[in-house]
Amino acid sequence: MKPLVMIGAGPGSLPRIVAEIAAARDAPLAGYLDAGTDPRPPTTPLVRLGDESRLDDPAFLAAHDLVVAVQGPTRRALLEAVLARGGSLPVVVHPGATLSTTATLGAGTIVSAGVIVQSDARIGRFCVLNTACTIDHDNVLGEGVSISPGVHTAGHVTIGDGAFIGLGAVIIGGVTVGARATVGAGAVVVRDVPEGATVVGNPARPLPPKPR
Structure with missing residues (x-):
């Protein structure tokens, strides 16, 4: 090394x-x-x-x-x-993280303490997995995805390139979060999030457009 x-x-x-x-x-x-x-x-x-x-x-x-x-x-x-x-x-991984032997992580990804990545998850290049987040089985994360502390994803979640998942958010199984989307802190995502959208709340809903 x-x-x-x-x-x-x-x-x-x-x-x-x-x-x-x-x-x-x-x-x-x-x-x-x-x-x-x-x-x-x-x-x-x-x-x-x-x-x-x-x-x-x-x-x-x-x-x-x-x-x-x-x-x-x-x-x-x-x-x-x-x-x-x-x-x-x-891939820079804290020794306090737990990575499945069947998970894959792309170049330049940073994995913090307490992170768990489960079986057959695929993490793209340049991602940041912050403290104590969990990425469950068969998840697919694109490039440059940022996962905040305490985020939890269920199985078969897909998160597109450049998406940001806020502190403590939860994403249920099978949901797709589009590229460059933002999921607000504490949101519970129960349906797909369109590319570039920002969603907040429980259940997560798109933010209304800002008044002109």
Whole structure:
């Protein structure tokens, strides 16, 4: 296993989660790279190894595994840039997570403490599975899906690319959540959610359009 370097730092939650996962695996981060137009140092003490320009160095890429801890719309672009340059994006899993031996997880996915991924679940690239969420059997998650803490999905759920599932939401079996949809915190999703929609409540319903 190569030394792991984090891209992005700052005071947000994801850099701290990544640093703690690495430490819990007894393989602390080797350092970090600045990213974005307003880079900030991490709250966890780490060695600064440079900025995004290091991704143009084949020797650096060959010597390290990379984890992208940038949050927001620029995260996917950075992930794609790493892969396009031949870099390695391992799945970063907290040792306190439980993954079925028949589950699959795509490159660049981050799995926090207490997560459970059940049999034959397929998790796409670039996903973030936050604390103590459960992904049940035969789920299919697209790329860049963000699952908040305490989310629970039943079996045969499909979640499209770039969807966001809020804190403590529940999704019943067989439901499809469309690409780039948002499920609000605490929502109970009992029917399919259209692409790009935002749903809230129990049972989850689309938010009414904003008044002009």
